[in-house]
Amino acid sequence: MPISSVAETAHNPAPPGARALLLRGGDHLIVALIASYVVLTGLWPLASLLAEAFGPDEAGRTLGLIREAFDSRAARRALVNTLWASAGAALVSVSLGTALALLLGLVRLPGRIALTFLALSPLLIPSQIMALAWIELFGSTSPILAPLGLAPPPGVRNPLYSGGGIVWLMGIEHMPLVFLAVRAGLIAIPADLVEAARIAGAGVPRILARVILPLCLPQVLAGAILAFAAAVGNFGVPALLGIPGRFTMLTTLIYQRLNGFGPQVLGQVAVLALALIAMAGAALALRAVLIRRLAVPVGRGQSFAGFEAGRWQWPAGIALWAALGLLTLAPIAALLATALVPALGVRLSLGTLTLANFADALTDPTIRRAFGNSLALSMAAALISAAVALPFAWFVAVRRHPLLRRLDLLADAPFVVPGTVLALAMILVFLPPLPGLNISIYGTATILLVAYLARFLPLVLRPLAGVAQALEPALDEAARIAGAGSARRILRIFAPLAAPSAVAGGVLIAMTAFNELTLSALLWSAGTETVGVMIFALQQEGNSTGAAAVSVLSLMLVLVLALAADRIVRNRAPGALPWRLADVPPAQAVST
Template identity: 55%
Template sequence: MALATTGGGLGGSLGGGERVLAGLTAAYVLFTTFWPLAELFSAALAPGEDGTVLGVMRETLASRATGRALWGSLATSGLSVLISAGLGIALAFAVSLFRLRSRAILTFLILMPLIVPSQTMALAWIELFGAGSPLLAPLGLAPAAGTTNPLYSAGGIALVMGVEHMPLVFIATRAALRTLPADLIEAARILGIPPHRIGAGIILPVILPSAVAGGLLAFTAAIGNFGVPALLGIPGRVSVLTTLIYQRLNGFGPAAAGQVAVLAMLMTAIAAGALILRGLVLARLAVPLPAGRPFEPTRRAPLVETVLWLVVLAISIAPLVALVMTALLPAIGVPFGLERVSLDPFSRVLANDAVRRAFANSLFLAVGCALVSVIVAVPFAYLTRHHRTLLVRAIDVAVEAPWVVPGTVVALGMILAFLPPLPLVGISLYGTMAILMVAYLARFLPLVLRPVTAAAAAIDPALDEAGRIVGAGLLRRLGVLFLPGVLPAAVAGAILVVMTAVNELTLSALLWSSGHETIGVMVFALQYEGSSTAAAAVAVLSAAMVFAICALATLLARWLPQGMLPWRD
């Protein structure tokens, strides 16, 4: 019985059932990931109209619009990283190095800009800094009536993206601070080393690689961000690559496929460069630490806790409060007052067929994507644990691509692959719910696969071997021996998919069609049309749904793998 578990090709390394399982998984990844990305590269590398080699790429890269959008993306993303790094590192130090009474709630509030959908946070900041700001106007701090919102600028885009991606730096830095050996810190204190030298000589070398890696991850997220540049940049005439792709496809349709494919490849190259640099930073700058008990904060700091509350109120609470207050006003421009508070905006949006359909579509896509991802991830994790052949390793790398590259790139690949009728069946998926589902499945599979794979690594392979010896078939071993060990991780991954997908905008903005709207698309469309109170009402409802999912995840925390919920210690 040939049961090679490492190396080699498919033939001779897998049994009949495992070979079928690997083949089905390969076909799934080929359909959802490889084919769309291959179509994207093909369109970008196409010759020009006169037959010039790489003509489409040359023309697009030479365009002034491309140069302007490239510079806009680099400038806003670079500035946003400075904001993310400054805030994220400072907050991680405060939360990790001091004993705080309200650490759990503060951590959740710090992570809130990442949990709340991008377009919702952007809309919340717009309402906070607008001329009719329900919070700033009564204090005389809002812009004068009739003036442009100051966030409709490159600086405004950088500010909102910086706050939104700050949790990526915070999480990375806090994880590094948790590895600080307490014995090393205490020995330095006993020797009388001043605190500033402990910080520079011990703490900084430990957290620097993680902080830089978190900053590069924030840069990658900013390059691919669509919600913030769309809501702030389009009104402010600030062009970035994601909005240029959106505008080209909206204006020229499939005729612009080659040009936008080049723009998508440009975004992918920038994101890939940042991720490669992140890997090098973690590999080259990582500091080996002696084993020992981790550092636990013992010093209480009431002043630090007070400052922390002021910061999170400013970056997490105030924008959402302004959004809720706007959603309670009967019309745009009406000053906020208790006598004017009305639930009419919520009633109107809930009575709107398109809004109700958007919520139903988003829930269907998010839950459906989560369920299918679990069905795919569990058997594939079994293969990665017991049969890491060359094919399985290749699939394992391929499934990461749609999550690593910007969402706009994934959406464009879907258009190019599924706009023509499918071979054999002659049906086009473009303009249907199916293309949205395929895009979601490609994009969010890693959110389930990675925790399930990590859980599978802890399962003793001898358990599967014992099942083989007693004659248990593949399906029985999967269901009885393997599934119970990875089920909590699969549930956690499914929750993450629902939280992320239910308010997704980047994919949906390019792939939605009439009757197939999503929540993110409705928020963007209502705000773009000037219906600010309706957009605010939909955004508040979507944020409430996300918080409800977070509450459910917290209730299930005892059954989920440790570390799956970043707001829990």
């Protein structure tokens, strides 16, 4: 936007009263509203939960709840299981994520965008749907393995119902976190460095071992720690695999105790939540230290574009397609096949193929209500979060408002802590009647919306913050000199430039919230069922074909949202979409 246009737009005066409000008190009002939003939706509930966990027990002993909670053998066993399963999952994530990042980042293969999308697809598939898909793939009636004679015999327990199965699936689910970290590190490697090694006579294996991998080591470690922190708070995979397999983790223990004893055990489960916060927080703090101390400064210059595959281009591409197909597409194919048979155990064929499960799902009033609830909640969360993040990012990056800059550091807390912890915090704060209103939002759709707003704000705030930091200062300065207030500058200058990133972030929120389970499993009530809750409930009831049908319908909707987001922002803000990272210029990709 030319500066002259900005000045001309800014000179269109608002009504005198409104103009005075915007100039004198508008900024304070906007800042107060944003601060209240961040504090009330996320920080206040989390602070209340921490205070509850550190409180005395019924006997009045200091830190009595902590002592009481970990006197339980079940709690100690769940803690140990959580630690070793999360560490094992992180190793799986590092192995898969690093290998895929090196292949897709360093070798020029055909279809890199599509391959990158497949590598990142575990981020788009909810954990409960992924677990259900793998259960169907490895079950004794597997529509993929049974015809090949590779499925377990009938009557034999599914091998995924174990600690090892949980480690494997959580490792796959969080593999994209390592992939993205290593991919960003590869983009930052200067081409001159690799060319110097080539001139010195080093071959590709030596360049990889002596140049590229050492430079990417901080990103590998950072991705591993991030995968560990994500696994600590995972609920969907441990719930679907660990509960029937009797492998309890802290997230599932919290769920089982609340379901069994209700709000009277809030103090004890708050302590279990505190353990989750401590593990995830320690991991993220270690990640920050490693990034700061192990980061290797690289020169500015053209980014290394990768090696030519030569005659191995197509064989390598086919092998990678096959590997990613087995990891991501084969389980979904098994899930679809299960949804197309009349009953579990019936082999899929032209004679047995049926759409009855889909018809039942679409006509069942509870499932239809769940789809409506999830759609309404996810869209509301996306729209409200984008509307809040737009001025929030501008005040932090452009105006550098001191209060909002401090709150910006804390706004990620509800997203960083495990979802189970945030759900507990919501119950603790919103179970009693709200002060002054004498009503409780517990058991209503409102508490789900508040939880979604708190948790998913960073998904749109971080892309918008990047746009705000890159905003040309002269544009905003020209409007300010022309007398435009903050609200007018946000709406007329920043909003048009940030619209693609806001749309992409909003769609990511909608995709994530639509199938969300961790928060919903503890906060839903009759009439406020969500899609994630319905899938979990159907599988727990033994209705695997119904759960598969609902999962497939849900994935189809998520895929439509992903394609819509890609079409809208592919040429405007590709950095806002993780699978478009290969299209982003190196400097922008590194910051993304």
